[in-house]
Amino acid sequence: MHILRPIKSTDFDALRQIAEESGHGFTSLPVNDDMLREKINRSEQSFIKQISTPQDEGYLFVLEDSETGDIMGTTAIEAAVGMTVPLYHYHQGKTVHHSPTLGVYNTVDILSMCNDYTGASEICTLFLREPYRKGLAGRFLSRSRFTFMADHSDRFSNTVIAEMRGVSDENGHSPFWQWLQEHFFSIEFPQADHLVGLGEKVFISELMPKYPIYANLLSEKAQAVIGNVHEKTKPALRLLEKEGFEHRGYVDLFDAGPTVEARLHNIQTVQDSSVAKVNICEPTGTGSLAISNQKLNDFRATFTEEALYHPQNNTLDLHPNVANALNVTSGDNVRIFKL
Structure with missing residues (x-):
């Protein structure tokens, strides 16, 4: 029998194994023992907190095979993101350059850095280990967190988001980041990704361009991946789209993967x-x-x-x-x- 339950300190070894297996771009589970132990401890404290509004809680779950004791996968919910450490996104928009005198009318796509999702709840850290990716386990792992949120809705925002992993190659290099690195940074994508996983985000505000970026100035490869997901993330995105999650133009700063959102009471599993x-x-x-x-x-x-x-x-x-x-x-x- 597959049992989804809150993580415990005794699950550390299994969580570390999952962190290693998850690979590049899975920033919510860095391969760092201190950070993983802190995540477990924070989750244990979050589950026992007596609160009536969403604050800085993180709820981390594991899926266990009750017959073998094996940990098959994990998922998590952040109650209110961006409250202690800023949460940055690019928002896709447009600007118009129009000259009636010259008869010129150009619409240009732009990316503007923002903190629009501050205070939203985030579903994250969904990972099912390779041997268990069959049957109904993945669907169950994805959907059951919504029933937890429905039963404890006072602990969560009505806006629920999910940041989807963007396109990167087998070595963890992102075409979108390569353009940013060339013009604004001097560090490789895996290093930047790792820093974010460790919660060290101050370099974003220090080095990221403050003004909107004209998308047509990016390389063709960078433009091509904006709003697209990693091949391994496509099944997770399809599940969320069935739940009613939509992409409304927000993408990740580093790999340009889409962030999707839904209202908690409109999520299909909650309604059904x-x-x-x-x-x-x-x-x-x-x-x-x-x-x-x-x-x-x-x-x-x-x-x-x-x-x-x-x-x-x-x-x-x-x-x-x-x-x-x-x-x-x-x-x-x-x-x-x-x-």
Whole structure:
């Protein structure tokens, strides 16, 4: 059985393995022991905080195979980004150069640096290890975080964003960054990417051009990748688009990957999910259901065919083994959605 739960300090070795496997461009999991331990500790503290508005919390989850104890993957939610360390994006816009006298009318694409997503909640750090990328595990890992947000909506902003990894080669070099490096920086993309992962972002405000950049001045290769995602990120983007996430012109400063957004209450999984009362028995299921226990620090979620939902009275027949894995008993409420 696959169980999604909050990360614990004992998961450090597994998280470090995931950080190594995730590769270049996955800035939210730097291969740095101190930073990874800090992420785990921050997550543990976030889950036990008593709060009523989103602040600087980070909720980190792991997907565990309950039979083997293997950690299959991870995902995370940042409650409110940009509150302590500025969050920068480029916004794609246009400017017009018009001369009626000369009969000239030119529309030019521009990139303007901004902090427009300050205070938004961010879903991030979604990674499923290679041996487990089959079946429903990836879809479950992506969608179940939305049920956690729905059940604890006071901890999150109504604007939810996801920064998608932009285009880079097998060595981690970004065509977009290469142009910026040539004109404004003197460091390679992997180094800049690593600094961001470590939270050292002051160099952005120090060296990044303050005025809008005319996109047609960039190299052809740099222009071609603006708003496009890394090949390995395309499945994750498709899942988010099905949830209702849209790209509204914001791209990453370094690799120009798109940032997509949605309103929490409009996310498809939130709209399609239902709250049901548990009845423990041995049902014959009719398809895979994802189930979360609606708890906070003791949050658990899984997907199973050993469950049967009765919409007429909002009850869920649940096998004892699944109920035990979710730490629920008869009469408890759970949130469910069809996977």
